[in-house]
Amino acid sequence: MTIDTGNKTYLQQSDAVRARFDKIRQREVILEARHLGKKYISAQGEVEALRDINFEIHRREIVCVVGPSGCGKSTLVRTLAGLEKHSSGEMLLDGKPVTGPGQDRGMVFQGYSLFPWLTVKKNVMFGPEMNGASHDMAERDALLWLELVGLDKFANAYPHQLSGGMRQRVAIARALVNQPRILLMDEPFGALDAQTRIKMQTNLLDIWRNVDITIVFITHDLDEAIFLADRILVLKAHPGEVQEMIEVPVPRPRSTAQFGGPEFRATKQRLEELIHPPVQHEENEDEKAIKPHLLRFTHVTDNVE
Amino acid sequence: MFGTGMSNVSGWLSKSLMARRHALQVLGSFLLPLLIWCAVSYLPFIWHPKMLVEVPGGVDYFRAGMLVDKSVFQDELTSMQAQNLELPQGKPANPIYLPAPHEVAKAFYTAFTKAPEQKDLPWLHESLWHSVTIIFWGFLISSLIGVPLGILSGTYSSMARLNEPFIEFFRYLPAPAFGALAVAVLGIYDAPKISIIVIGTLFQQILIIANTTRKLDPTIVEAALTLGTGRLRMLSRVVVPGILPDLYRDQRILLGWAWTYLIVAELIGTSSGITWFITQQARYQHFDNVYAAIMMIGIIGFGMDILLGKLGRRLFPWDRSQKKE
Ligand SMILES: Nc1ncnc2c1ncn2[C@@H]1O[C@H](COP(=O)(O)OP(=O)(O)OP(=O)(O)O)[C@@H](O)[C@H]1O
Ligand SMILES: [Mg+2]
Numbered sequence: 001m002t003i004d005t006g007n008k009t010y011l012q013q014s015d016a017v018r019a020r021f022d023k024i025r026q027r028e029v030i031l032e033a034r035h036l037g038k039k040y041i042s043a044q045g046e047v048e049a050l051r052d053i054n055f056e057i058h059r060r061e062i063v064c065v066v067g068p069s070g071c072g073k074s075t076l077v078r079t080l081a082g083l084e085k086h087s088s089g090e091m092l093l094d095g096k097p098v099t100g101p102g103q104d105r106g107m108v109f110q111g112y113s114l115f116p117w118l119t120v121k122k123n124v125m126f127g128p129e130m131n132g133a134s135h136d137m138a139e140r141d142a143l144l145w146l147e148l149v150g151l152d153k154f155a156n157a158y159p160h161q162l163s164g165g166m167r168q169r170v171a172i173a174r175a176l177v178n179q180p181r182i183l184l185m186d187e188p189f190g191a192l193d194a195q196t197r198i199k200m201q202t203n204l205l206d207i208w209r210n211v212d213i214t215i216v217f218i219t220h221d222l223d224e225a226i227f228l229a230d231r232i233l234v235l236k237a238h239p240g241e242v243q244e245m246i247e248v249p250v251p252r253p254r255s256t257a258q259f260g261g262p263e264f265r266a267t268k269q270r271l272e273e274l275i276h277p278p279v280q281h282e283e284n285e286d287e288k289a290i291k292p293h294l295l296r297f298t299h300v301t302d303n304v305e
Numbered sequence: 306m307f308g309t310g311m312s313n314v315s316g317w318l319s320k321s322l323m324a325r326r327h328a329l330q331v332l333g334s335f336l337l338p339l340l341i342w343c344a345v346s347y348l349p350f351i352w353h354p355k356m357l358v359e360v361p362g363g364v365d366y367f368r369a370g371m372l373v374d375k376s377v378f379q380d381e382l383t384s385m386q387a388q389n390l391e392l393p394q395g396k397p398a399n400p401i402y403l404p405a406p407h408e409v410a411k412a413f414y415t416a417f418t419k420a421p422e423q424k425d426l427p428w429l430h431e432s433l434w435h436s437v438t439i440i441f442w443g444f445l446i447s448s449l450i451g452v453p454l455g456i457l458s459g460t461y462s463s464m465a466r467l468n469e470p471f472i473e474f475f476r477y478l479p480a481p482a483f484g485a486l487a488v489a490v491l492g493i494y495d496a497p498k499i500s501i502i503v504i505g506t507l508f509q510q511i512l513i514i515a516n517t518t519r520k521l522d523p524t525i526v527e528a529a530l531t532l533g534t535g536r537l538r539m540l541s542r543v544v545v546p547g548i549l550p551d552l553y554r555d556q557r558i559l560l561g562w563a564w565t566y567l568i569v570a571e572l573i574g575t576s577s578g579i580t581w582f583i584t585q586q587a588r589y590q591h592f593d594n595v596y597a598a599i600m601m602i603g604i605i606g607f608g609m610d611i612l613l614g615k616l617g618r619r620l621f622p623w624d625r626s627q628k629k630e
Contacts, residue, residue, distance in 0.1 A: 083527050103533035113528035116623045117546045127532040130542075158623040171528075178532060 010266040013249045021247055024230060027058040030214050031080070031182055035089035038075055048239035049075040052089070055233060055245060057182075062208060062215045064229035066222060068275055072240025073218045077186045080216060081107045093181060103131050106175030110187040112167050114159040120170050121146065121155040127178040145173040148207060165196040172204070182214045189224065198256060201227055205254060222271045226264055227254055234274045243274055339406070346405035353397035363390030372398060404593040412593035413600065429582060429594075433601060436567055436578035439495060443502025443570070444563045448556065451510030456552075458511060459518020460544055469515070472508045480505035480566055484573040493574035501573060505566035510559050517551045518544065550624035553617050557610060564606050 013021070036053040039046050049072040057063050065073050078084045080091065082101035091098045093105065114123050124142035129135070146152045149169040159167055168188050175183055189197045201224060208215060219225050225232050226248055234243040249263040258264055345352050356378040361367035364381045378395060385392050399405070404412075416429035427435075458465040480501050487497035487504075521544060529543045571580035579598055586594040617624075 081527075081531050083530065101527075101530040101533075103531075105531065107528070107531040109524050109528060111524050113522075113524045115525060115528075115543070115547070117549065117621070126529070126542075130529075130532055130534045130538060160623060160625055174528075174532070184531075 010246065010249060010263070010270040013247065014251060017249050017251050020252065021230075024058050024061055027060065029056045030059045030094060031057040031216070032092040033089065034092070036079070036086055036091055037088035038072070038079055038084065039087045050079070050086075051239040051241050053240070053242055055242065057214060057216065060208075060212060060214055061230045062217060062228050063231050063233055064217045064219055064225035065233045065235065066219060066225050066271060066275065067235030067240070067243075068237045069220070071235040071237035073235060074186055075240065076235070077107075077184045077216060077218050081105050081184050103127065103178045104181045106178055106180035106183045108168065108171045108175055108183070108185045108188040110190050112159065112164075114167055114170055114174070116159050119156050119158055120151060120162070123159065123170055124174045124177050127174060131178065141177050142173075145177045146170075149173045149203065165192050165200055168192070168200060169203070172207070176207070176211065176213065180213070182216065184216050186218045187220065188217075190220070197224070202256070204228065222268055222275075223259065225271070226250060226267050227259070232271065234271065246270065343406055345403070346399060349397040353399055355398045355400055356395040357398035358393060358395045360394040362393035363388070364393050367393050372401060401590055402592050404596060408593040409596040409600070412591070413597040416594065416597055427582075429598060429601065432579050432582040433605070436571065436580070437605070439498050439570060439578060440502065440563055440567055443499045444506060444560055446499065447503045447506040447510055447563070451507045452514055452552070455511045455514025456518050456540070456545065456548070458515035460540060465515060469512065472511055476508035476512065481569040484569070488574045495577075497573050498570040498577070501570035502563050502566050506559055506563050509562065513555050513559065514552060517555055518548050520551070521547045550617070550621040553621070557613050557617075561606065561610065564602070
C-alpha cells in the first residue's frame, strides 16, 4: 500500500536514515506494550479507549503518537505513566511490568501542572526531595537543569509570573531532574503560539541529543510529530487501535529548513491519509451528535461576504 | 533600562490610582447609609413621627421631655384650643430607638472614657474583650477538629462517606437548640458558650473544607505522583499547600459565621460579654449605647477581616485570585 508523492514515498529511506534505524533497532527495548487494552467504566456505560496496542520503543528513541481527537492518545500516555490502570495486556519498562506511577517515568502535561506555591527552583527540587535527595543535592541538580532549559535566571520566580512556554520548560526540567528512563509528554506545546512552539521543539531536540532519555510525545500537530519523531505511532478511534507505526524518513539532525522537504511532505501526506480519510462523512462519533442549526440574527441586507 | 524604569513608574502610578479609587469606593459604600441616617435624623420633614414635648401647657399628663405620637399631640392641641387653655409646645422627633448619629458617636466615646454608672459593672471594652475570647476559643477548637477532618474527607472518599452523611444531617440542627443541653453538661459560665460556637461552626467547616480540598487541580496531584510522591507526603507536601490560600479564605468566612453565633452563645447560662451589655442598655432605653456596641462588633469583625485579608496576601504571594480582592 504505497502511495506516490512525486517520485518519493514515505517508505523510501536514504542510506543514512536506514542505517540510523538499523542502529536504533540494535539498542535495547526500553518500553514494550503487549496487547494493551483499556476500558473506562462510566455512567454512560463502558468505553473501550484502547484495544490491543502493541509496540516496542528502543532506548533514546523519540516516538510521537498522533490520531484523531478522542482516539485514546491521552489514555495511552496516562496508562504508560501509571496514572490509569490498563484493563488487559501488559506494559513492560526495561522488561519489568509497570504497576503505578514512579520516578522512572517522567511526565509533562498539556495544562500547567507546576506547583503554584513553589518557586521555579523549588518546583524542580520537588522530585529529588521526594526521592530522598538532600536539600543541597536537590538544589544543585535543580539549578543545573534550569540552566539546561535556559531558565536559571527565573529560579526564584513563581510559576504565575512566567509565560506559557517558560512554564513548560520548567515542567520539562522538573521531570528530567528525576533522571527518568522515559519522558512522557501529552501535547505539551499544544497551548503555545506557533513561534514559541518551534523554539520549544528545537530546544527539546537539543536536550534529547545531550541526555540519555527516551521520549513518547503526544501531539495532534502533524508537523510537530514529523519534526521530532524517529517513529510515529498512528492511532485510530473507537476503539483506539494502532493503525500504523511510521518510520520518519526525514534525516537527522533536524532543522526547520526541512519542513517543506520531499521526505517531510511524503510523511505528512501519509499521516493525513490515515487521520483524515478521504471519505469525509465518516466523522468521529463524538462530533456526529453535534449538528449546528444556524439562525440569522442580522438584517437580510447586512451581508459580510 | 530606561524603558523598564518608565513602565515601573507608570505601573506604580496606575497602582496608586487604583488604590485611591478603591479606597474612595469603600468610603462611598459607607457614606451612603450614613447620609441616609443623617437625613432621617436631622431633616424633620423626612420622617419624625413623634413630638418631643417642650412645654406641657394645659395637658395634665404631658411632661417636658416626653415623646408622644404626632396624632396624639395634634388632638391635645386642638382640644386645648377649644377649651381656651394654655397650648402645649413641642418639636418633631424620632422614636427613642433611633438616636441621631452624633448621639451614638458621643455614646461611643463616653463608653471608653466614663466609668459605668454602677461600680461593679464592666466597661464596654471589658465586655467586648470577653466576647472576643469566647470567639477565639470557639473558633480555635472548631478549627483544630474541623480543618484536619475536612482535608481528610476531601482527600479520601472513604473517609468522606464515613462521616459526611451524619454531618449533613447534624448541620441542619440549629446550634442554639443545644444551649440548654450545653448548660446542663458544661455549667453556666464560658464553656457552654464556647461549645455553641463550636457546634455552630464545626459541621459547616468540615463540609466546606472537604469541598475546597476536592477542588484541588487533579493535574497537580498527578504531576506529584509521576515525580514519585508517596501517600503521606502527598497530603503534607501537595494537598495542604495546594489548598492553603482557599483554606485561608474559607476560614475567614467561617470566622464571620462564628461571630453571628456569638449573640446566641452569650445569652446562654449567665448572660455575658457584649450581648449582656446590649440587653442591659436596651432595658434602660440607652439606645445610643446599644448602637455604639453593635457598631463596635461591626468594626471589630470588619477590621479583623481586612487585617486577615492583608495578611493572606503577604502569606500567599503566588495566589492570584487574592490580588483581585
Ligand atoms: N475518565 C474517563 N472516563 C470515561 N471515558 C473516558 C475517560 N477518559 C477518556 N475517556 C474516553 O476515552 C476515549 C479516549 O480519550 P482520550 O482522552 O484518551 O483521547 P485523546 O486522543 O487524548 O483525545 P484528544 O485528542 O481530544 O486529547 C474518549 O472516547 C473519551 O471519551
Ligand atoms: Mg488528550
